[in-house]
Structures are given as C-alpha cells and as structure tokens.
Amino acid sequence: MTYQSLYRTYRPAHFDDVVGQEHIKRALQNAIKREQLAHAYLFCGPRGTGKTSVAKIFAQGINCLNKESAPCGQCEMCQSFVNGNHPDIVEIDAASNNGVDEIRDLIEKTKYAPLELKYKVYIIDEVHMLTQGAFNALLKTLEEPPEHVVFILATTEVHKVLATIISRTQRYDFERVSQEDIKKRLEIVLSEEDIKVEEGVLELIANLADGGMRDALTITEQVIAFASDVITMKDVQRVYKVVGSKEKYEFLESILLGKLDVVLSLIKDFDSQSIEFKRFINDLIDMLKEASIYSLTHNKELITSIQMNETIKLSDNFNQNDLIMLIDEFLNVSQKAMFNGFYQDYLEIASIKACQKFVVELSDPIDFKEPVIKEQQLVPEQKTVQQEQVAPQEVVKKEVKVVEKTSSDDMFLIECMVMGDKGLKEQELLLWPQMKEYNNDFRYRKVAPFLSHSTIAISDLSQMVIVLERSEEAALINSNPELVTEVVSKVLNTQKSVYAITVPQFNEGVELFRQLHEQKKLPSKESIIEKRQEEVKEVVVEEPSTEEMLSEFFGDSLSIIE
Incomplete structure (x- = not known):
C-alpha cells in the first residue's frame, strides 16, 4: 500500500473524530437532525483547525439517510462519499480557480438537480482568494440559490471576504485547538502507529503546533523520520531548532x-x-x-x-x-x-x-535569599525636633552623614552591597519617578534632572547608591550632597545620604564583591553598623535668646527697658 502522510491517514471521518470545535459540531449536528439547513455556510479560523474536514463531514451528513447518527458511514450515500465517486459534492480550490469565468461556470452548474444525492454541495476552500469580479458574480447566487444547493465557504483570512458575502452566510469561527486536546490526539495516533516517545515530547510538539492539529501531525511525522526507536526531546529540538x-x-x-x-x-x-x-x-x-x-x-x-x-x-x-x-x-x-x-x-x-x-542578590549570592534587615540594626532611629523632649534652650539635631567618597572607594561600595535591602529598594523604585516633578524647581534643578534618569542600585535605611551613565553626572551629584539629600527626602519621605557611580564602577564593585565573598573576606553587617554609628555626628545647636534675636534684627541701637 502506498504511504500516506499522518494528517491524511488520520483525517476525521465523523464529527466525533474532530479535535475540539465542540460548539460548531453541536450546531451542525442539530441542523442535520432537525433538517434546518442554511443555503450557505462560512467556516473561518486558523490553519489546521478542521475547517475543510468539517465541511466534508457536514456535506456527507446532510446527504446521509440515517439522520440520527449522520454521517453513519454505512448507508449507500455515505459509501458513495467514502469511495470518492460522489458527483454531487464538489470541492473547489479558490486559490487556483479564482476568476470570474470559473465562478460563472460553477453558477451555471448549480441550475441542474443533483444526480444521486439529496443536496448538491459546493465546498469552496480559501474563498478569500477570489477576485473582486468573482465575488460579485457569486453574490446573487448566494442570495437566492436553488433549493437543492448548499455552499460551504472556508477561509483563513475572513477579513478579506466581502461583507456582502459574509452577511449571506452562517458564519462559524474555528478556534485554535488546545494543547491538551492535541496531546490526547497524538497519543492515539502514536499508539496506532506503535511509536514510543519520551516524557514531555508531546507537550513540546503541541506547543510548536500553535493550535493546529494538522501542523502537530506534520511535526510528529518529521520527527519520526529523524528519530531512532524512541522520540526524545533532543530529536524535536534538533529538527525544529528550538531551545530547551x-x-x-x-x-x-x-x-x-x-x-x-x-x-x-x-x-x-x-x-x-x-x-x-x-x-x-x-x-x-x-x-x-x-x-x-x-x-x-x-x-x-x-x-x-x-x-x-x-x-x-x-x-x-x-x-x-x-x-x-x-x-x-x-x-x-x-x-x-x-x-x-x-x-x-x-x-x-x-x-x-x-x-x-540588574543587581545580583547582594547579601547572599549563593542561595539568593533576601536578607531581613531590622531597623534597629542600623543607625538609631532619627527623630524630629518636635518629637524629642529637650530643654527649650537646647535643640539636638542628628545630622545626616555626608558621603565624602571618591569613585575609587570600592570598600564603601562593598559595605553598601552587604547592607543592601532589596525590598526597600523596590519600594523606592516605585516612588523614584516622582523625582521628575522637581526638574523645573529652581531650588533643585541643578541635580533633579540627573537624579530623575538615574537608577537606584543599592539602598538601605541610611544610605543609597545610584547609577548614572556619565562620570560627570556622578561627580555633580556627589559634589552637592546636602541638596541631593534634601530633594531625595521629599521624594522618598526619608533622609539618607546618596552616592552616585557609573555603570563600569558598579560592575567593578560587583566583581570585587564576588571575589571577597569567595575568599570569605566580606565585612560583617555588625562591623559596618558599628562603624556607621561611630561616624554619625551629633551637633548641638543652641537656640538664641529673645534679646539676641531682637538685637540682631534692630541693631545695636536697641535698648531694652526693664
């Protein structure tokens, strides 16, 4: 027997054999049972989803003598269809018969009654390929066809079909076949063919098929030709050039x-x-x-x-x-x-x-677990002047530490990486776009435009490292620490020192971090916390007396009367 492709060998012969399209199968079967047939149908959808197969099954079903299980495959009409000698079921490829003359010839033949069957069925595949003149020639016949004629139009590009054609047909949209349905159908086919496959192969083929059952069978057939006894994942990947x-x-x-x-x-x-x-x-x-x-x-x-x-x-x-x-x-x-x-x-x-x-997971690059940093581990909680209960004549302010680091100070960057809190950084990244609101503010326009297009690389409760493209921009940010701290506090609602570096400097720091981690020479969090606490300066600001304030305002000529 001559070899046939899998998709031809396993072409559906009954509605139950069609994979998916349950809504369409049910509607067409009910139409056959109730003998409520339209004069024209339009089947549209992606390739390989069963449009032509369903059209042939439906054409056989409406002429089947057993309406309850049509098509039964047993009656004389069904046997005639199976044997291929059915002159009343005509399939036309519109891609190669798309001219006005071909359509006029078809219309002329519709005037004659069917020779054997109850209905003369015309299946026009790829109907969108018809020319404008051919569509116009078909319009009148579609609108008022003879009672014994049924048209079934199939297309993968329904948007190219004239709206006047669509309005004269019953339209059925075929869906992509689900991967699960494709997998089940392939299991049946491979079982019939006595072919074994490795676990995961059918899922990969179903994914490659992109919802087309015919494509799935074609892929399977090609992989069978390449593989040995058992089809493996490697076979599919090598044949179809996909990455595992x-x-x-x-x-x-x-x-x-x-x-x-x-x-x-x-x-x-x-x-x-x-x-x-x-x-x-x-x-x-x-x-x-x-x-x-x-x-x-x-x-x-x-x-x-x-x-x-x-x-x-x-x-x-x-x-x-x-x-x-x-x-x-x-x-x-x-x-x-x-x-x-x-x-x-x-x-x-x-x-x-x-x-x-992207920043590597700084605190633990081995298992990538995010460190949990408690607030009390870092610099003691800073309070505002109003929150602190101090004597009226003396106000204690905790000064924000100004980072005076050069671009070559790698150890400072390493310490920031060790203390980095990625969860906090992600929260701040959500707020960071608000920096653009200060670009035109005369107080901050010197630094805000550069901050707004920078990237937060590392952040903890007291310090932040940002990355800029140019070294000049980083130098400008680092030379204006007070101004930067002020505008950053407005955006993030917290005060912290900011240190700017470039991408190459950051990459060098990451590499150094990895080396120190491998050598187990990274500084501990406890030592860094202790170092930071020692560096925090407390500045005592004495509040001037009333007399001093008045004297400063009115000058030395002011005399105070007791």
Missing part, C-alpha cells in the same frame, strides 16, 4: 545575575545551531510570564508542565519585578525586530542593557 527549557533558564539566570559574557556566549551558540530567535524570544517571554504568575498564585495548574521545574526555579530565585522588567525588554525587542527581522542583534543589545541594570 534548561537552556532558556540558564540564559535568563545569566541575565538576572549580570553575567554578560555567559549571555553573549549562549546567543553565539544558538546562532551556530540556526536557532530561530523570533521563537526563542517569544519562548523567553512565555517563561517569564509563567514565572510571574506562579510567584503570585503558587498554582502549578496555571503553568506549562513542559517547563514547570524551570519556571518554579525562576520564580523562587528571582524577584517578580525583575521578571516583569525583562518581559518589557523582550517585548520591545520583538516589536522593533518585527519590521526588519534583526532579532539576534536586538536581543544582544537588550541583554547588554539588562545585565547592566
């Missing part, structure tokens, strides 16, 4: 840890394997999205089983805001590359930007 879940996790983890050399090396490897970067970027967005969903819901049913382990690791090891930020970066890549196809170039640029922005 572990490799995707490694790529995202490297970005989130700022390992730019690893990221660029992986992209180079993917390019040598002819990986399709468009699909790879979409897969990364999908994994990040599912990791964000899991971090909020902790519901495993909401994530894809094929990459469940990697998704959960991503959710557990990294912060949700970082994941969402990466989603935005990759969405921008996808949008920009859509018009020119430079997906790899845009991905490399976005990876470089992301690696510079």
Whole structure:
C-alpha cells in the first residue's frame, strides 16, 4: 500500500473524530437532525483547525439517510462519499480557480438537480482568494440559490471576504485547538502507529503546533523520520531548532545575575545551531510570564508542565519585578525586530542593557535569599525636633552623614552591597519617578534632572547608591550632597545620604564583591553598623535668646527697658 502522510491517514471521518470545535459540531449536528439547513455556510479560523474536514463531514451528513447518527458511514450515500465517486459534492480550490469565468461556470452548474444525492454541495476552500469580479458574480447566487444547493465557504483570512458575502452566510469561527486536546490526539495516533516517545515530547510538539492539529501531525511525522526507536526531546529540538527549557533558564539566570559574557556566549551558540530567535524570544517571554504568575498564585495548574521545574526555579530565585522588567525588554525587542527581522542583534543589545541594570542578590549570592534587615540594626532611629523632649534652650539635631567618597572607594561600595535591602529598594523604585516633578524647581534643578534618569542600585535605611551613565553626572551629584539629600527626602519621605557611580564602577564593585565573598573576606553587617554609628555626628545647636534675636534684627541701637 502506498504511504500516506499522518494528517491524511488520520483525517476525521465523523464529527466525533474532530479535535475540539465542540460548539460548531453541536450546531451542525442539530441542523442535520432537525433538517434546518442554511443555503450557505462560512467556516473561518486558523490553519489546521478542521475547517475543510468539517465541511466534508457536514456535506456527507446532510446527504446521509440515517439522520440520527449522520454521517453513519454505512448507508449507500455515505459509501458513495467514502469511495470518492460522489458527483454531487464538489470541492473547489479558490486559490487556483479564482476568476470570474470559473465562478460563472460553477453558477451555471448549480441550475441542474443533483444526480444521486439529496443536496448538491459546493465546498469552496480559501474563498478569500477570489477576485473582486468573482465575488460579485457569486453574490446573487448566494442570495437566492436553488433549493437543492448548499455552499460551504472556508477561509483563513475572513477579513478579506466581502461583507456582502459574509452577511449571506452562517458564519462559524474555528478556534485554535488546545494543547491538551492535541496531546490526547497524538497519543492515539502514536499508539496506532506503535511509536514510543519520551516524557514531555508531546507537550513540546503541541506547543510548536500553535493550535493546529494538522501542523502537530506534520511535526510528529518529521520527527519520526529523524528519530531512532524512541522520540526524545533532543530529536524535536534538533529538527525544529528550538531551545530547551534548561537552556532558556540558564540564559535568563545569566541575565538576572549580570553575567554578560555567559549571555553573549549562549546567543553565539544558538546562532551556530540556526536557532530561530523570533521563537526563542517569544519562548523567553512565555517563561517569564509563567514565572510571574506562579510567584503570585503558587498554582502549578496555571503553568506549562513542559517547563514547570524551570519556571518554579525562576520564580523562587528571582524577584517578580525583575521578571516583569525583562518581559518589557523582550517585548520591545520583538516589536522593533518585527519590521526588519534583526532579532539576534536586538536581543544582544537588550541583554547588554539588562545585565547592566540588574543587581545580583547582594547579601547572599549563593542561595539568593533576601536578607531581613531590622531597623534597629542600623543607625538609631532619627527623630524630629518636635518629637524629642529637650530643654527649650537646647535643640539636638542628628545630622545626616555626608558621603565624602571618591569613585575609587570600592570598600564603601562593598559595605553598601552587604547592607543592601532589596525590598526597600523596590519600594523606592516605585516612588523614584516622582523625582521628575522637581526638574523645573529652581531650588533643585541643578541635580533633579540627573537624579530623575538615574537608577537606584543599592539602598538601605541610611544610605543609597545610584547609577548614572556619565562620570560627570556622578561627580555633580556627589559634589552637592546636602541638596541631593534634601530633594531625595521629599521624594522618598526619608533622609539618607546618596552616592552616585557609573555603570563600569558598579560592575567593578560587583566583581570585587564576588571575589571577597569567595575568599570569605566580606565585612560583617555588625562591623559596618558599628562603624556607621561611630561616624554619625551629633551637633548641638543652641537656640538664641529673645534679646539676641531682637538685637540682631534692630541693631545695636536697641535698648531694652526693664
């Protein structure tokens, strides 16, 4: 027997064989049973979802002699259809028969009664390919067709079909087949073919099929030709040039840890394997999205089983805001590359930007657990003048420590990394855009514009490190500590010293932090807290007496009468 492709061998012969489309199957079966047939139907939807197959089953069903189980496959009419000698069921490919003459010839044939069957059925596939003249020629016949004729139009691009055609038909929209339904159908097919597959293979094929059952069978057939005895995940990945879940996790983890050399090396490897970067970027967005969903819901049913382990690791090891930020970066890549196809170039640029922005988990880079920093561990709580109960003649102010550090003072940066509170930093990042409101304020316009486009890299209860693009900008911020502290306190509602550095300086600090951590030479939090407490200066400000204040205002000529 001549070999047939899987999608032809397993083409549905009955409504029950059609995967998905329950609402359409039910409506058409009821129409057959009740003999309430329209003169024209329009089946539209994505490729491989069963439009043509359902059209043929429906054409067979309306001519079946057994209406209760139509099409029964047993009666004379059904047998005629199965054998292929059914002159009254005509299938036309509009892509190759799209002219006015072909449609006029079709219309002329509709005048004649069916030879064998009850209805003469015309299935016009890819109807959107008809020319304007052909559509116009079909209009009148669709509006008032002979009683014995039924038209079934099928298209993947319904927006190209004239509105006057659509209004003369019963429209049925075919949905993409769910991955679960595709998986179940593939299990049946592979069982019939006596082919074994590795766990996870069917989920991957269903994902690649993108809702098309025919595509799923075509992919399966190609992988069968490539594989040995058992179809493995590696077989599917090699044939269709897709990246595995572990490799995707490694790529995202490297970005989130700022390992730019690893990221660029992986992209180079993917390019040598002819990986399709468009699909790879979409897969990364999908994994990040599912990791964000899991971090909020902790519901495993909401994530894809094929990459469940990697998704959960991503959710557990990294912060949700970082994941969402990466989603935005990759969405921008996808949008920009859509018009020119430079997906790899845009991905490399976005990876470089992301690696510079992300901060490694500073307090514990081994297990990535966020440290819990209690307020009393740091500088003693600062109180306002009104809160402190002191003598009227003496007001004690706790001066905010002015950071007098040079860009080469790496140990200061290391201490900030050790004390960094990522949870606090994330809260402040939400408030930081408000800095733009002070850009035009004459008091702060010297520093506010630079602060507004800076990035908070590290923050704790008393100090903050920000990153700027240019060293001149960082120097300007560091040379105006009082002004910077004042405007930052207005935005964050807390006073803290601010230290500005550039991206290269921050990267050097991160590398030094890693080296010190490996050598177990990082300063302890206790020693840093003690050092900071010693550096906090208490300045006693004596409040002037009434006589001194009046004398200063009116001059020495003032005489006070007792």
